[in-house]
Amino acid sequence: MRYYPVNLDVQDRECLVVGGGSVGDRKVKTLLECGARVTVITPLATEPLQALASEGRIALKTRDYKPSDLEGKFLVIGATDSEGINERISKDAAEQGLLCNIADRPAACSFVLPAIVRQGDLLIAVSTSNKSPAVARRIRQTLEKEFGPEYAVLLTLMGAIRQKLLAEAKSPEAHKRKFERLLDGGLLEMIRKNRIQDVDSLLKDVLGKGYTWEGLIGTDRVSEGFSSV
Numbered sequence: 001m002r003y004y005p006v007n008l009d010v011q012d013r014e015c016l017v018v019g020g021g022s023v024g025d026r027k028v029k030t031l032l033e034c035g036a037r038v039t040v041i042t043p044l045a046t047e048p049l050q051a052l053a054s055e056g057r058i059a060l061k062t063r064d065y066k067p068s069d070l071e072g073k074f075l076v077i078g079a080t081d082s083e084g085i086n087e088r089i090s091k092d093a094a095e096q097g098l099l100c101n102i103a104d105r106p107a108a109c110s111f112v113l114p115a116i117v118r119q120g121d122l123l124i125a126v127s128t129s130n131k132s133p134a135v136a137r138r139i140r141q142t143l144e145k146e147f148g149p150e151y152a153v154l155l156t157l158m159g160a161i162r163q164k165l166l167a168e169a170k171s172p173e174a175h176k177r178k179f180e181r182l183l184d185g186g187l188l189e190m191i192r193k194n195r196i197q198d199v200d201s202l203l204k205d206v207l208g209k210g211y212t213w214e215g216l217i218g219t220d221r222v223s224e225g226f227s228s229v
Contacts, residue, residue, distance in 0.1 A: 001129070003129055005125070008075075008111075010035065010036040010074065010075065011035035011036070012035060012036075013036050013037065013074040015031050015036040015039070015073065015074060015077070016041065016070065016075070016077070017031070017038060017039070017040045017041070017077045018040075018042070018076065018077070018078050018080055019041075019077075019078065019079030019081070019103075020040055020042025020044055020046060020060075020062075021079065021080075023079040023103050024042065024046075024049070024077075024079035024080075025046045027077045027079055027103070028040060028049060031077075032052075032057060036075075038058045038059070039058065039059040039060075039061065039069070040053075040058055040061070041063065041064075042061075042080075043062060043064060045060055045062060064085075065089065067088075067092045070096055070098060073098060074099065075098065075099040075100070076089060076093050076098055076099070076101075077100075077101045077102075077103070078103065078105075079102075079103045086103075086105060086108060087108065090102050090105075090108035094110070098110075099111055106130040112127065114127040114136065115127075115136040115137050116140070117143045119147055119148065119155075120149075120151070120152025120153070120156060121152065121159070122151045124143055124147065148192075150191045154187065154188055154191055157187075157191070157199075157216060157217060158179065158182075161182075161211065162175065164211070165178070165207075178206055178207060182202060182203075185202045186198075186202070187202060190202065
């Protein structure tokens with residue numbers, strides 16, 4: 001296995017995308033979803049990128065790439081249609097010790113990007129070590145059918161339960177069996193079928209009084225979560 005799998009925290013990190021076509025557009029949107037601060041360098045930008053710039057969500061510089069663009073950056077993605085420029089970005093990033101991804105050029109990358117399935121806080125990454133993006137995409141499509149939006153709701157609830165239990169100053173190890181009982185008790189299926197009363201009954205049976213759906217994540221999250229399921 002060549003690649004070491006990690007989940008990278010780019011929250012509030014300065015990230016650079018060179019290239020403003022459809023590929024760069026996708027890379028920018030994913031970085032923004034993860035909370036990155038994004039600068040885009042490109043002579044021509046797509047309309048969505050121009051809109052993001054006008055909204056102040058990205059810094060857009062409509063010009064050619066310069067090595068000085070890497071200063072202060074945490075991560076850089078090259079997404080141009082020029083082999084020469086992409087090679088230059090890769091070389092410059094390596095010299096400065098920056099994380100670098102060049103679209104569709106794994107040999108020029110210090111990291112590669114997997115196909116991803118996201119449901120709220122659930123993130124499933126699929127990688128074929130860049131052997132076949134088409135296979136990774138097909139696996140991702142299969143997983144999207146298996147892991148629907150109910151998993152986002154489940155994680156929101158389980159996270160709230162965990163936070164409340166930890167606030168009671170009990171050992172995390174002592175909670176393990178309780179979480180297993182909730183899952184074994186059909187919590188996911190209850191969420192999938194919008195059976196809120198059954199969820200509350202299961203919470204009370206496993207965790208005791210004081211643990212209710214509304215009390216843990218609120219009525220707004222109830223309607224928000226279940227409306228998507």
